[in-house]
Amino acid sequence: MGCPVRVKMEGNTIISVTGNTCNRGDIYARKEVTNPTRIVTTTIPVSGGSCQVVSVKTKIDIPKDRIFDCIRALKDISVKAPVFAGDVVLKDVAGTGVDIVTTRNVT
Amino acid sequence: MEKHDLVIIGGGPAGLAAADSAYESGIRDIVILERDHELGGILNQCIHNGFGLHTFNEELTGPEYAERYIRRILEKKIPFILNTMVMDITKDKVVTAINHEKGMFKIKAGAIILAMGCRERPRGALNIPGYRPAGIYSAGTAQRLVNMEGFMPGRKVVILGSGDIGLIMARRLTLEGAKVEVVAELLPYSGGLKRNIVQCLNDFDIPLKLNHTVIDIEGKERVTGVTIAEVGSDRKLIPGTEEHYDCDTLLLSVGLIPENELTRLMGASMNRVTGGPDVSESLETDVAGVFACGNVLHVHDLVDYVSQEAKLAGKNAAQYLEEKDGDRELKKERRIPIYAENGIRYTVPMTVSPKKMPDTVTIRFRVANIYKDIFESVYVDDKRILHRKKQIVAPGEMENISLTRENLQNISHPGKITVKLEET
Numbered sequence: 001m002g003c004p005v006r007v008k009m010e011g012n013t014i015i016s017v018t019g020n021t022c023n024r025g026d027i028y029a030r031k032e033v034t035n036p037t038r039i040v041t042t043t044i045p046v047s048g049g050s051c052q053v054v055s056v057k058t059k060i061d062i063p064k065d066r067i068f069d070c071i072r073a074l075k076d077i078s079v080k081a082p083v084f085a086g087d088v089v090l091k092d093v094a095g096t097g098v099d100i101v102t103t104r105n106v107t
Numbered sequence: 108m109e110k111h112d113l114v115i116i117g118g119g120p121a122g123l124a125a126a127d128s129a130y131e132s133g134i135r136d137i138v139i140l141e142r143d144h145e146l147g148g149i150l151n152q153c154i155h156n157g158f159g160l161h162t163f164n165e166e167l168t169g170p171e172y173a174e175r176y177i178r179r180i181l182e183k184k185i186p187f188i189l190n191t192m193v194m195d196i197t198k199d200k201v202v203t204a205i206n207h208e209k210g211m212f213k214i215k216a217g218a219i220i221l222a223m224g225c226r227e228r229p230r231g232a233l234n235i236p237g238y239r240p241a242g243i244y245s246a247g248t249a250q251r252l253v254n255m256e257g258f259m260p261g262r263k264v265v266i267l268g269s270g271d272i273g274l275i276m277a278r279r280l281t282l283e284g285a286k287v288e289v290v291a292e293l294l295p296y297s298g299g300l301k302r303n304i305v306q307c308l309n310d311f312d313i314p315l316k317l318n319h320t321v322i323d324i325e326g327k328e329r330v331t332g333v334t335i336a337e338v339g340s341d342r343k344l345i346p347g348t349e350e351h352y353d354c355d356t357l358l359l360s361v362g363l364i365p366e367n368e369l370t371r372l373m374g375a376s377m378n379r380v381t382g383g384p385d386v387s388e389s390l391e392t393d394v395a396g397v398f399a400c401g402n403v404l405h406v407h408d409l410v411d412y413v414s415q416e417a418k419l420a421g422k423n424a425a426q427y428l429e430e431k432d433g434d435r436e437l438k439k440e441r442r443i444p445i446y447a448e449n450g451i452r453y454t455v456p457m458t459v460s461p462k463k464m465p466d467t468v469t470i471r472f473r474v475a476n477i478y479k480d481i482f483e484s485v486y487v488d489d490k491r492i493l494h495r496k497k498q499i500v501a502p503g504e505m506e507n508i509s510l511t512r513e514n515l516q517n518i519s520h521p522g523k524i525t526v527k528l529e530e531t
Contacts, residue, residue: 004498019498024160038306039156041168042282043254050144052257055154055170064310071282085174103154104170 005029037061040070041103044089049081049106056089057103062096069094082107112136112428114202114216116193116369119148120410121401121417122222123176128421129220130183134428138214139180139187140204146180146187147173148224150410152251155275157302161411172410196373198394218396218424221370221384222417225402227272228362235267237324237333246272246360250279259283261356265333266290267321269297269304271408271503273360278307287311288352291319291335293342296477298362298503300408321357322349330355363406373397380453381405387442388459388468389423390416398424405455405471408505412471443515449527450475452502459524461515471507472526474500483508486525487518500528 007029008015017029031037039061043053062070073094079087083102090100113134115122118141126139145151150158153169160166163175180187188206195203200216227245244252244260250272252258262285266273269292277287290308295317297304308315316335322344323334337348365382375384375392383404384392391398400420401413442458454472470485478500485493485508492514500506508526515521 038310039166040282041155042279043154043257045257051255053255055168055254057154057156057168067282067310085171103168104151104174 007033009033036064038064038067040067042071042074044074045078046083046106047078047080049083051106054079054083054106055103056100058093058096059099059101062093062098066094066096070096070100074100108201108213108215110215110217111138112217113138113220113424114200114214114218115139115220115222116196116202117141117148117222117224117401117403118143118146118187118189119222119224119401120150120173120176120413121224121403121420122148122220123173123180124414124417125220125222125398125400125421125424126185126187127176127179127183128418129425130185130421132422132425134425137185139185140191140193140202141187141189142192144189146177146189149247152247152254153275154254155279158410161409162414169410176414193369196369196397198374200396216396217428218398220417220420220424221367221392221397221399221403222401222420223366223369223403225363225365225382225406227359228364230359233359233361235321235324237321238327240324240326240328240330242326242330242355243324243357243359246270246276246358249276249356249358253279253283259285260358261285261330261354263288263354264356264358265321265335265352265354266358266360267335268292268359268361269299269315270360270362271299271303273358274299274303274307276358276360277313278311281311281313285356287313288354289313289335290315291321292317293320293338294318296501296503300503320344324357330357333357363402365403365406367403370399370403378453378457380447381455383455385457386455388456388464389426390420390456391423391427396424396427398427405453405473408503412505412507415469416471443521443524445470445524445526447472447527448525449529450478450481451526451528454526459510459515461512461521464512464515466512468510469507470510470526471505473505474502474528477501478528482529482531484527484529485510485514486527487515487521488523490518494529 005019017026041057046054070093084105087102088099118139150169150173156168158167158172191206193204202214205211227247249260264287322336325332332353336344375394398420400417407413445454447454452473
């Protein structure tokens with residue numbers, strides 16, 4: 001469920017990644033030491049549906065240091081029901097080039 | 108009385124995967140009973156990503172993971188009844204339930220799958236001194252308030268316990284504008300996944316204080332502050348280490364308890380360590396035809412493993428339904444107990460029948476402490492049949508090992524199986 005991975009670096013160059021048991025670990029470790037990224041998940045208000053808020057996420061991961069820019073950009077965004085999982089609620093969040101999409105249906 | 112081949116108690120990840128699998132195995136007369144107003148269970152409030160890496164080979168959020176299984180249920184037109192609370196299950200598999208539309212009703216089931224999940228350990232189970240003001244929430248309650256109902260439980264937060272839900276909520280509340288002051292953990296290690304420590308605490312510079320606990324809660328109407336202190340190896344506080352935090356909210360993430368009132372009432376034998384029923388390799392309790400899977404059986408860290416387990420329970424329940432009573436009698440044979448020893452807290456399943464078992468049985472277990480460079484071993488009587496090295500094992504990460512039919516076949520009249528940790 002996770003393996004301790006060791007990344008050997010010389011200056012800014014990655015020499016080796018060891019300890020991972022799948023390719024995903026190799027990719028994650030390389031990113032984590034050079035350009036760490038995260039998928040950001042949060043909620044935005046939804047009106048006229050069965051819930052008060054609908055969960056959303058960045059469609060793909062964005063640089064870690066842009067998390068709060070992304071959250072700020074969503075501050076005034078709200079939607080009207082019905083919404084369906086995958087609907088784009090904000091394009092190109094905070095200039096990252098990544099869209100914000102809903103992750104569930106609210107009808 | 109209404110009759111159904113298979114009744115599944117709970118429409119969360121375990122119930123959904125079990126229903127899907129039973130259908131795939133040929134059972135058509137299935138009904139899922141769910142107490143909430145929608146299917147999906149606790150996944151609906153787990154809006155963070157990281158689900159499904161094993162099952163779908165991609166990273167999904169909780170609601171997305173739930174949706175994949177809900178879609179299978181809808182496509183197969185498997186009936187489910189929402190807003191329905193099961194009140195009683197008898198040994199002869201009569202399920203009593205209640206809802207607004209039907210009132211109280213009974214269903215006679217051919218087989219039952221228990222998939223009720225778990226609930227959070229509350230403040231009352233901890234003996235924290237201090238006042239009892241508003242502002243003390245279990246982490247999962249706070250998660251539901253924020254992610255589904257759109258309420259913020261507070262602005263300045265201290266979290267006790269470093270279970271996964273507490274870690275996830277530290278990040279979630281930070282993103283919603285709260286200040287999470289500290290996460291205090293009584294034990295010398297976190298009970299959460301490594302990735303959650305990194306991505307929920309380290310990313311946001313939230314301190315994790317190991318060997319610390321809350322020793323006082325202040326505030327008469329609303330929490331105004333808490334005091335935390337360091338504890339020694341005897342888990343008693345070390346005088347002089349007290350630290351005060353001003354806060355309006357205390358979240359508790361101090362463990363999950365399988366929700367087994369129904370199982371206990373039914374009279375199934377229970378396991379003191381897991382808090383769930385004892386089960387055989389087919390995940391059948393000692394009440395014939397009643398199976399258990401997911402967090403009601405033992406608390407999991409990953410929903411992917413819940414789905415795998417539930418799939419097996421669904422398949423086995425289907426097989427049970429297709430057997431004739433006579434076959435069941437013939438198949439009855441001595442079960443070999445599986446013992447957890449030397450640093451292993453429990454195993455699931457707790458017994459195995461060499462003749463009945465499939466080619467491979469996955470034994471899931473948890474270790475009692477953090478161990479480095481250790482071997483996980485399986486013995487049949489005094490003979491070691493499996494032995495593998497692990498760089499690190501931790502109580503927060505469930506382990507599993509595969510036992511094959513062949514492992515047991517070469518041993519005549521095996522008496523017991525033991526799973527243990529060894530240094531060499």
